Amino acid sequence: MEKNVNIKNASGLHARPAGMFVKKAAEFKSIVEVIAKGKTVNAKSIMGIMSLGLGQGDELTVVAKGEDEEAAVNALVELIEGGFGE
Incomplete structure (x- = not known):
């Protein structure tokens, strides 16, 4: 399952x-990855997420594979769309 x-x-x-994103991703059993700027990183790795250097307006794809993949993708997309409460 994936969503842009x-x-x-x-x-x-x-x-x-990034810390909030990684913490949320870690709540799921599925393998969760983020694809952006031609790179794929583990969504449960703070260093991986930070290495993408994503700014306002940048597009990313949240990909999850596993038993709770749909819940994982939806929760992470919701977090991003909510602007992390900022």
């Missing part, structure tokens, strides 16, 4: 939202 989403919050995916 654009970063909404003005400061992009900096440390605090």
Whole structure:
């Protein structure tokens, strides 16, 4: 299962939202990855997410494979679309 989403919050995916994203991804059993700018990283790795350097308006794809893949993708897309509460 996968979904495309654009970063909404003005400061992009900096440390605090990246931490929230990784924490949320870690709640799921599925393998969760983020694809952006031609790179694929583990959504449960703070260093991986930070290495993408995503800013406002950048598009990414959230991909999950496993028993709770739909819930994982939906929860992470919702977090991004909500602007991480910023």
